[in-house]
Amino acid sequence: MSFAFEVRGGRPLRGEIVPQGAKNEALQVISAVLLTPEKVTISNIPDILDVNLLIALLEEMGVKTERIDRHTCVFQAADIDFDYLQSDAFRSKSGRLRGSVMLAGPLLGRFGNAFIPKPGGDKIGRRRLDTHLTGFEKLGARFSYDKNSSFFELRAGKGLTGTYMLLDEPSVTGTANLIMAAVLAKGTTTLYNAACEPYVQQLCHMLNAMGADIRGISSNLLTINGVRSLGGCSHRILPDMIEVGSFIGLAAMTQGEITIKNAGISQLGMIPDKFRMLGIELEYRGDDIHIPAQPDYEIQQFLDGSILTISDHPWPGLTPDLLSIMLVVAVQAKGSVLIHQKMFESRLFFVDKLLDMGAQIILCDPHRAAVIGLNRSHPLRGITMSSPDIRAGVALLIAALSAEGESLIQNIEQIDRGYQYIDERLRQLGADIRRV
Ligand SMILES: CC(=O)N[C@H]1[C@@H](OP(=O)(O)OP(=O)(O)OC[C@H]2O[C@@H](n3ccc(=O)[nH]c3=O)[C@H](O)[C@@H]2O)O[C@H](CO)[C@@H](O)[C@@H]1O
Numbered sequence: 001m002s003f004a005f006e007v008r009g010g011r012p013l014r015g016e017i018v019p020q021g022a023k024n025e026a027l028q029v030i031s032a033v034l035l036t037p038e039k040v041t042i043s044n045i046p047d048i049l050d051v052n053l054l055i056a057l058l059e060e061m062g063v064k065t066e067r068i069d070r071h072t073c074v075f076q077a078a079d080i081d082f083d084y085l086q087s088d089a090f091r092s093k094s095g096r097l098r099g100s101v102m103l104a105g106p107l108l109g110r111f112g113n114a115f116i117p118k119p120g121g122d123k124i125g126r127r128r129l130d131t132h133l134t135g136f137e138k139l140g141a142r143f144s145y146d147k148n149s150s151f152f153e154l155r156a157g158k159g160l161t162g163t164y165m166l167l168d169e170p171s172v173t174g175t176a177n178l179i180m181a182a183v184l185a186k187g188t189t190t191l192y193n194a195a196c197e198p199y200v201q202q203l204c205h206m207l208n209a210m211g212a213d214i215r216g217i218s219s220n221l222l223t224i225n226g227v228r229s230l231g232g233c234s235h236r237i238l239p240d241m242i243e244v245g246s247f248i249g250l251a252a253m254t255q256g257e258i259t260i261k262n263a264g265i266s267q268l269g270m271i272p273d274k275f276r277m278l279g280i281e282l283e284y285r286g287d288d289i290h291i292p293a294q295p296d297y298e299i300q301q302f303l304d305g306s307i308l309t310i311s312d313h314p315w316p317g318l319t320p321d322l323l324s325i326m327l328v329v330a331v332q333a334k335g336s337v338l339i340h341q342k343m344f345e346s347r348l349f350f351v352d353k354l355l356d357m358g359a360q361i362i363l364c365d366p367h368r369a370a371v372i373g374l375n376r377s378h379p380l381r382g383i384t385m386s387s388p389d390i391r392a393g394v395a396l397l398i399a400a401l402s403a404e405g406e407s408l409i410q411n412i413e414q415i416d417r418g419y420q421y422i423d424e425r426l427r428q429l430g431a432d433i434r435r436v
Pocket residue numbers: 024027098099126127128169170171172173174314319320321342343344
């Protein structure tokens with residue numbers, strides 16, 4: 001098992017790269033296989049730690065899986081072992097990823113009973129489950145929490161019944177969980193203030209292909225008419241928009257020239273425009289994005305001449321998962337930008353490492369960092385650092401690849417959670433990176 005990346009930076013990266021299937025969509029649609037005893041085939045599954053852990057959890061709870069190839073799998077959830085769902089093994093494995101929380105909605109919807117151990121995922125601030133649990137309650141479930149085992153148990157009693165729900169926030173995994181619980185409920189569920197990321201849209205399309213009746217897909221008002229049962233289907237996962245954004249940042253920061261193949265441009269929302277506001281040129285070639293070599297790039301200002309702010313917002317706003325990448329790209333730009341991470345409280349602390357590398361950043365508070373671009377006046381210096389979370393990890397990796405000298409990035413399990421064979425793929429672009 002490897003724990004660190006050794007990187008010698010300063011080489012412009014060049015060539016073509018294909019984004020993996022989307023991690024956050026994979027976690028939703030793979031959980032949804034629990035809704036039917038029939039076979040569900042899912043393709044373009046990313047071969048990453050979080051997704052492989054979720055598949056292992058399903059197998060251990062009794063779901064039959066057949067790998068057709070590295071990225072395609074047939075799932076069949078004919079029988080579920082409910083004893084396993086209360087075991088230490090389930091608790092400890094679930095605790096390694098955030099996505100495991102989405103096993104609850106389909107189990108509750110189909111079997112009337114579910115268990116949620118404290119989920120894992122990035123340690124980037126408080127990550128509450130209120131939207132999930134309050135929503136399940138509104139559908140008629142009761143929950144109890146056992147402090148000793150840290151398990152929530154959910155019971156549907158006489159089954160779930162559709163209702164109107166105004167979610168307290170458009171939680172991505174919360175919306176997915178409630179949709180999966182509601183598709184088999186009696187009557188109609190209306191979800192207002194629902195999340196509508198492409199991940200959620202894809203889940204809804206897959207469920208409709210299985211026989212569900214979900215309307216309003218891609219909006220924040222979903223109407224779900226419950227059906228008696230769902231059948232099998234085939235589903236293909238979209239390209240990972242966070243990988244696409246990461247590769248745009250990688251090209252700009254290393255002054256490279258990269259073509260991102262089959263980027264799924266129509267599903268990227270405002271991501272490309274936000275990179276353009278940082279001064280990065282992007283060319284669309286069919287569904288590919290070409291980032292030409294740029295010796296420098298200049299951050300735009302707002303129309304009134306004031307300093308640009310880039311902040312996150314629920315979809316169709318900018319995803320919070322790309323702010324760390326945008327922050328690192330701004331380090332070598334001409335001009336200044338305020339990065340405002342509204343959703344998470346502890347996601348910007350990694351800027352300390354960028355400061356050690358020679359960046360000019362002021363961390364105003366846990367949510368806001370002002371980046372004063374170096375405009376290539378000097379390169380960053382390679383250092384030893386640890387990856388605090390998945391996106392900060394990749395942001396630091398991009399910084400290291402652009403830096404002068406050698407960097408050691410520790411705790412790369414964080415990066416492996418969400419980026420498939422990243423060292424191998426970066427080497428194909430000319431990077432000097434080794435797992436040690
Ligand atoms: C497995 C998975 O899919 N993970 C994604 C999912 O996590 P996850 O579904 O856990 O995130 P949520 O959408 O529930 O919310 C994330 C955080 O943002 C806060 N919040 C949310 C909505 C809002 O309008 N205002 C607000 O402040 C929440 O209180 C919470 O602290 O969505 C996040 C937000 O896009 C992404 O970063 C994660 O990559």
